[in-house]
Amino acid sequence: MTNNIFYNNNFAKNIFNNYGPQDLQNDLLKMGIFTQADSAGRIYPLTFTATTILDMLLMQLQKNNVKIYVDTKVEDVKVINEQIYIYTNKESFIVSDVIFATGGLAYSMLGSNTDGYSLLSNLGVKITKLKPGLVGLKTSIDDVKGLEGIRQKANVSLLKKGKVVFSEVGEIQFKKDGISGIVVMNASSIMARQNDDLQLRVDFLSSFKSDEIIEKLTYIKKLNPSISFEDLSHGILPKALATKLCHKLKDNLTIASFVRLAKNYEIKVISDYGFANAQVTVGGVMIDEVDEHFALKKNNHIYVIGELLDVDGLCGGYNMHFAMASGVNVAMFLARKLGEESYE
Numbered sequence: 001m002t003n004n005i006f007y008n009n010n011f012a013k014n015i016f017n018n019y020g021p022q023d024l025q026n027d028l029l030k031m032g033i034f035t036q037a038d039s040a041g042r043i044y045p046l047t048f049t050a051t052t053i054l055d056m057l058l059m060q061l062q063k064n065n066v067k068i069y070v071d072t073k074v075e076d077v078k079v080i081n082e083q084i085y086i087y088t089n090k091e092s093f094i095v096s097d098v099i100f101a102t103g104g105l106a107y108s109m110l111g112s113n114t115d116g117y118s119l120l121s122n123l124g125v126k127i128t129k130l131k132p133g134l135v136g137l138k139t140s141i142d143d144v145k146g147l148e149g150i151r152q153k154a155n156v157s158l159l160k161k162g163k164v165v166f167s168e169v170g171e172i173q174f175k176k177d178g179i180s181g182i183v184v185m186n187a188s189s190i191m192a193r194q195n196d197d198l199q200l201r202v203d204f205l206s207s208f209k210s211d212e213i214i215e216k217l218t219y220i221k222k223l224n225p226s227i228s229f230e231d232l233s234h235g236i237l238p239k240a241l242a243t244k245l246c247h248k249l250k251d252n253l254t255i256a257s258f259v260r261l262a263k264n265y266e267i268k269v270i271s272d273y274g275f276a277n278a279q280v281t282v283g284g285v286m287i288d289e290v291d292e293h294f295a296l297k298k299n300n301h302i303y304v305i306g307e308l309l310d311v312d313g314l315c316g317g318y319n320m321h322f323a324m325a326s327g328v329n330v331a332m333f334l335a336r337k338l339g340e341e342s343y344e
């Protein structure tokens, strides 16, 4: 299931193999959280409400007498004479082990920040370049003008020097100055990982072969000789989109040229919509910095999990699953290490 859906796929795959969706569902059920799959197989709480998860997790923390510090910001973490000091805006602690789980930079209005990266960087940990992932794309206005509000199922491909490096069918949502939708967000994460410019190409008629659709359109035109092809094209694509394609072709409009353009529509990407609109951070703490239990190789009492690491997945619940699976991995490991053999 994890084929090519993650950057640093091999690392993430190991985590998934050790703790897959069924394991997560079983653990959630042990805490009283019922889950169900939607028609696409994505797992949600039965209540479809995120606060269900929060409430039930808080209950477990209370049951296990875990002390929670609210409105408390970790401002510094230092290692002095092999002891770990944590300094917050309220008080300081000396701890045996510390787990960094401060997340990424996506969607800053929800409180994401650079703290984890800078605290770890101060400890000598290498961080890669950080870019927004799973985000909409700003495009040339000309390529999307008149299409705002249209949602169209299509195949989106990314090409590098003519070679397809990404191809996926999904719904494109057109905006005033760009495109969005799951398929576009997935493409954005692939683009964020590439140094070269990629070409974005859309096939609006991906469920048909060219010959097949040309044959059908020719037949329809024959039955309706008095209707212009531009008007007939509104039966196959949304009116504004079909009209735009016809107008782009101007005097060269034929059934064949229309189909060629509809199956190979190039959209020039200018940039993405930035961290403020992204769902994940591409980049993070270099994978080489941690071992298989997420402990820093340079200090095995400091752990790094979740989005803070240089692992990011495509849409489909993978980022959240990775964050939880990495958390469970460290919790189990620490419980064993600290001698809590009764932990299940």
Ligand SMILES: Cc1cc2nc3c(=O)[nH]c(=O)nc-3n(C[C@H](O)[C@H](O)[C@H](O)COP(=O)(O)OP(=O)(O)OC[C@H]3O[C@@H](n4cnc5c(N)ncnc54)[C@H](O)[C@@H]3O)c2cc1C
Residues within 6 Å of the ligand: 072, 073, 074, 075, 101, 102, 103, 104, 106, 107, 110, 111, 112, 113, 115, 116, 278, 279, 280, 305, 306, 307, 308, 316, 317, 318, 319, 320, 321, 323
């Ligand atoms: C809008 C949106 C939609 C998403 N949808 C999906 C989805 O459908 N499926 C999916 O798999 N993923 C989704 N994601 C991504 C997913 O939510 C994250 O990858 C995941 O939550 C990362 O978990 P984490 O524990 O690493 O970090 P986070 O969940 O970001 O938690 C980090 C925590 O650390 C706290 N923190 C930061 N700095 C400090 C500090 N100095 N001191 C104390 N605390 C600090 C933060 O306040 C935060 O509570 C979405 C993300 C966004 C923004």
